[in-house]
Structures are given as C-alpha cells and as structure tokens.
Amino acid sequence: MDKQALELNTIIQEKNAVVYELLSEQGKMAFFPKCGILSQAAQANGKKINATMGIATEDDGSPMRLDCLTTNIGLSPEKIFLYAPSFGKSDIRAKWQEFIYNKNPSLNNKTISLPVVTNALTHGLSIIGQMFFNKKDEVIISNLYWENYDLVFEQPFGVKFDLYSAFKGSGLDILSxxxxxxxxxxxxxxxxxxxxxxxxxxxxxxxxxKAIIRIIKESAEMGNKLIVILDDAYFGLVYEKNIYKESLFTELADLHQNVLAVKVDGATKEDYAWGFRIGFITYGIKGGDSDLYAALEAKTAGLIRGSISSASNVAQSLLMNAYANPKYIEQKQRKYETLKSRYQVVVNILEEHKEYSKYFKPLPFNSGYFMCVELVDVDCEELRKLLLTEYSTGVICFGGVIRLAFSAIQKELIPELFENLYDACKKLAS
Ligand SMILES: Cc1ncc(COP(=O)(O)O)c(C=O)c1O
Known part of the structure; x- marks a missing residue:
C-alpha cells in the first residue's frame, strides 16, 4: 500500500476507528498524491518559466483557446479552459458548504467536511461505492428505488440490495x-x-x-457500524406541510460515533442544471474534526483523480456566477413554484376523479419530480405501449407501477395525461 494511503489511514484510525473499518479495500488504498505532478506544478505556479503544466498557453501566458469556443461564454479563459482541482474549485466547495448550513438550519454549528466536487450525483454515488463497498456487502434500501442504482452499485461492486418495503398504507413502512x-x-x-x-x-x-433517526441510532447503539448515504438529488422540492424539509444528514451528521453520514447532492436538480454535471460529496460523523474530514476528502479526491481527474471547470464557474447573482434566490423560488403548482394539479385531479381508482391507485407522494400509480388488473408494459401508440403519451413502467414525471409536463396537459391513462386502462381491461 502506498505510504500516503497509510498516512491517511493512520489519521482516520486515530480519529475514529469505525470510519476506518467502514472503508472498502479500495477505500483503504485510496489517497490523493501529495508529491506527484500536481504538487510539483503547484510549486511552480507564478514562476517566469513554468514548464510543468499539462496545458498549452498563448504567447501572453493565458490558456490557449479557440475563439469559436470563447465567443459563447462570458467568462475569463481561466474559468473555462484550465483544469479544475480534483477536489473541486475552492470557491464552490466553500459556497456549497455554506448552502448546506443555510438550507439545513438544524445543522447549526455541527462540524461537517468540505464538499468534494463530483461529475454530478451518479458519479458521486459511484465514488462512494469505491470508498466503502466490498464485494458481497449488503445495501439496505427501499424496494422502490432509482433504477440506475443497479448499474452504479450492484454490478460494478458486486453488492446485494437488501430491500425493505417502502410503504404501508399512506406512509412509510417503518417497521420493515x-x-x-x-x-x-x-x-x-x-x-x-x-x-x-x-x-x-x-x-x-x-x-x-424521527423514527428513521431513532432506528439508526438504536442500530448504532447495538454496536453496528453504519454508513448512511443520503442521495439528496431532489433536495428542496417538498410541497406539503408537516414534511421533513431538511436533509436527514442534519441529524445523522452527529448522531453517533458509529454512524458515518454521507450526503450526495448537487446542482443537477437543485439548480435545474442537469447537463452541467456538478455534484458534491460531504461527510459528517459525531466527533468528526478537520483532520478526519481532510483525510476522507483526500481519499475521495484521489478516487476522483483516478476516474475523471476533475469535474468541469466551466460548469463550476458558471454556477459560482449564478450563486453571486442577486436574482438567483428569486429565480429559483419561481421554478419551485412552477413545480409545486404542477404537483397541486395532480393532487386535485386524483381528489376529483375517484373513478380512476378502478384502474390505478396513487402511491404516497408529496415532493420531488414524480409520482407513481399502482395498476389494478392491468399489465404495466401493455399499458405503456398502448399509451405510446394510441395516445401519444409516454410514461415509465417498472416493477408493476407506472411513474409519472409531473415535473416535465405543463399544467394544462396534466389532466389529459390522467384521462389518457384512465381511458387506456379501460380499453385494456375490457
Ligand atoms: C435519485 C437520484 N439520484 C441521483 C441521480 C443522478 O443525478 P445526476 O444527473 O446528477 O447524476 C438521479 C437522476 O435522475 C436520481 O433520480
């Protein structure tokens, strides 16, 4: 094992042996090189002759560039063309941490790591797999999960999903x-x-x-060593009162010394910037201090260096510009209101059309982009195909339920979506 990985492991073991035990074999070997090309290049920064950099420069020393690329982007060449650090740019890391504190007031002054920038959430989740998953590990997850977890986790890491049932009646199946x-x-x-x-x-x-947090704490008190991954892709899109509006990370970040909380989030959905590919990984554990977090950040950045090297500079720069814009909050709020109004239309339709329940019943929903309906005596795939061919309507069918992305449909078309669904079900049932 590399000496630099051993150094990080020693820090982690001294600070919290449980975190060390949670690391996968690959996670134990991970490190961010302190003495390779990157650090030699950093030391040469600002010198008259700098022959270290793996980029090309113009004669004035600025990044070499094509005018046809610069003309469409109103940023300085350094913010577009240079490599970003593997950890992410320091300004956006600090800003995102500030956002996490602001959006989750109960975090107060609990100590958390600085977010490390990933190539959006899918990549962030994959990096967490590398850090913590060994072959045959089991991942406790609800039976209704984002399909891509199969490709991100099950296949590459050889882990098994240990499914609990998502719902009982109108709420979560906490007992399961x-x-x-x-x-x-x-x-x-x-x-x-x-x-x-x-x-x-x-x-x-x-x-x-509260029940989820109590259960996690009880499990930790029984001596279990837990890593709890919070996929907060849709953070902030909550439409009802009495719903837990902060991330569960808020409570888990200092719940117990046996619980390492990992928040995976990003600009993808929170800032409506799907193609930017910017996400973040943030750690929190009771008693975690800057040394422990720096070691985890270094391992994370090492794995990023070894996979994508670094996330997009231009996307991080554009986001930072948006965050500094005084209209950012207000514009974001307006998009939230649009999604909320679409959600409300769905709620109203289901309230008004009790006849729909003959063929489909909604699963509990109150937030995010989607809702699902369970079908009564109608085949999911047949229905999906009929909707495509005869109703010009696309829906997702999987595991016997239909998923509807109300986030992507104008308000005026939502009633037609449900009418089409009802009519197509009736046709198939007859
Ligand atoms: C639950 C969940 N997690 C993660 C992602 C991935 O997001 P990204 O596009 O940032 O990789 C998605 C995207 O659909 C998602 O639904």
Whole structure:
C-alpha cells in the first residue's frame, strides 16, 4: 500500500476507528498524491518559466483557446479552459458548504467536511461505492428505488440490495426498515436513503423522519457500524406541510460515533442544471474534526483523480456566477413554484376523479419530480405501449407501477395525461 494511503489511514484510525473499518479495500488504498505532478506544478505556479503544466498557453501566458469556443461564454479563459482541482474549485466547495448550513438550519454549528466536487450525483454515488463497498456487502434500501442504482452499485461492486418495503398504507413502512436495521449487532451496515424519492416522489413526515433517526441510532447503539448515504438529488422540492424539509444528514451528521453520514447532492436538480454535471460529496460523523474530514476528502479526491481527474471547470464557474447573482434566490423560488403548482394539479385531479381508482391507485407522494400509480388488473408494459401508440403519451413502467414525471409536463396537459391513462386502462381491461 502506498505510504500516503497509510498516512491517511493512520489519521482516520486515530480519529475514529469505525470510519476506518467502514472503508472498502479500495477505500483503504485510496489517497490523493501529495508529491506527484500536481504538487510539483503547484510549486511552480507564478514562476517566469513554468514548464510543468499539462496545458498549452498563448504567447501572453493565458490558456490557449479557440475563439469559436470563447465567443459563447462570458467568462475569463481561466474559468473555462484550465483544469479544475480534483477536489473541486475552492470557491464552490466553500459556497456549497455554506448552502448546506443555510438550507439545513438544524445543522447549526455541527462540524461537517468540505464538499468534494463530483461529475454530478451518479458519479458521486459511484465514488462512494469505491470508498466503502466490498464485494458481497449488503445495501439496505427501499424496494422502490432509482433504477440506475443497479448499474452504479450492484454490478460494478458486486453488492446485494437488501430491500425493505417502502410503504404501508399512506406512509412509510417503518417497521420493515426497522427489521433490517435492528436484526443483528456488531456488523457493518450500509444504508441508502433517497428523499425526495425517485420514483415515488415521497419524503418522510416529521414523525417518520424521527423514527428513521431513532432506528439508526438504536442500530448504532447495538454496536453496528453504519454508513448512511443520503442521495439528496431532489433536495428542496417538498410541497406539503408537516414534511421533513431538511436533509436527514442534519441529524445523522452527529448522531453517533458509529454512524458515518454521507450526503450526495448537487446542482443537477437543485439548480435545474442537469447537463452541467456538478455534484458534491460531504461527510459528517459525531466527533468528526478537520483532520478526519481532510483525510476522507483526500481519499475521495484521489478516487476522483483516478476516474475523471476533475469535474468541469466551466460548469463550476458558471454556477459560482449564478450563486453571486442577486436574482438567483428569486429565480429559483419561481421554478419551485412552477413545480409545486404542477404537483397541486395532480393532487386535485386524483381528489376529483375517484373513478380512476378502478384502474390505478396513487402511491404516497408529496415532493420531488414524480409520482407513481399502482395498476389494478392491468399489465404495466401493455399499458405503456398502448399509451405510446394510441395516445401519444409516454410514461415509465417498472416493477408493476407506472411513474409519472409531473415535473416535465405543463399544467394544462396534466389532466389529459390522467384521462389518457384512465381511458387506456379501460380499453385494456375490457
Ligand atoms: C435519485 C437520484 N439520484 C441521483 C441521480 C443522478 O443525478 P445526476 O444527473 O446528477 O447524476 C438521479 C437522476 O435522475 C436520481 O433520480
């Protein structure tokens, strides 16, 4: 094992041996090179002759560039063309941490890591897999989960999903979650929570959130060592009162010394910037200090250096410009209102059209982009195809439910979507 990895491991072991035990074999070997090309280039920064950089320069020393690329982007060449650091640019890392504190007031002054920038959330989740998953590890996750977790986790890391049932009646099946968490002691447990959830569009109520946190704490008190991954892709898109509006990271970040909380989030959905590919990984654990977090950040950045090298500079720069814009908050609020009004239309339609329940019933939803309906005596795939061919309507079918992205449909078309669904079901049932 490289000496630099050993150094990081020693710090982690001294600070919290549980975190060290949670690391995968690959995570234990990971490090960010302190003495390679990058650090030699950093030391040569500002010198008259700098022959270290893996870029090309114009004769005035600025980044070499094509005019046809610069003309469309109103940023200085350094903010567009240069490589960003593997950790992410320092300004956006600090800004995102400030956002996390602002958006989650209960975090108060709990110590968390500086976010490390990833190539959006999918990549962030994959990096977490590298850091913490060993072959045959089990990942506790709800039976209604984002389909891409199969490709991100199950196949590359050889882990197994240990499914609990998402819902009981109109809320979460807390007992089912509890059974997975409180069944054994002194073992490594990986938990993946995603709220607002894809596909269901559900976020826990305040009571449910408290129950989840209580269960995680009890599991930790039984000696289990837990890594809890919060996939917060849709953070902030909560439309009802009495719903837990902060990230569960807020409570988990200092819940227990056996619980490492990992927040994976980003600009993708929070800033409506899907193609920018900017996400963040942030760590929190009770007693975590700057040394422990710096070691985890270095390992994370090392894995990023070894996969994509670094995330897009231009995307980070454009986001930073937006965050400094006085209209940012107001513009974001307006987009939220648009999504909320579409959500409200869906709620109203289901309230008004009780006849729909003959063929489909909504699963609980209160947030995010989506909602799901469960079909009654109608085949999901047949329905999807019929909607495409005869109703010019596209929906997602999987695991016996239909997922509807109300986020992507103008308000005026939502009633037609449900009418089409109803009519197509009727046709198939007859
Ligand atoms: C639950 C969930 N997590 C993560 C992602 C991935 O987001 P990104 O586009 O930032 O990789 C998605 C995207 O659809 C998602 O639904």
């Amino acid at each position: 979650f509890e059974k997975k968490m409180i069944n054994k002691s002194n073992e490594k447990k990986i938990v993946l929570l995603n709220f607002p959830n894809n596909p269901t569009g559900y976020t826990p109520t305040i009571e449910e959130a």
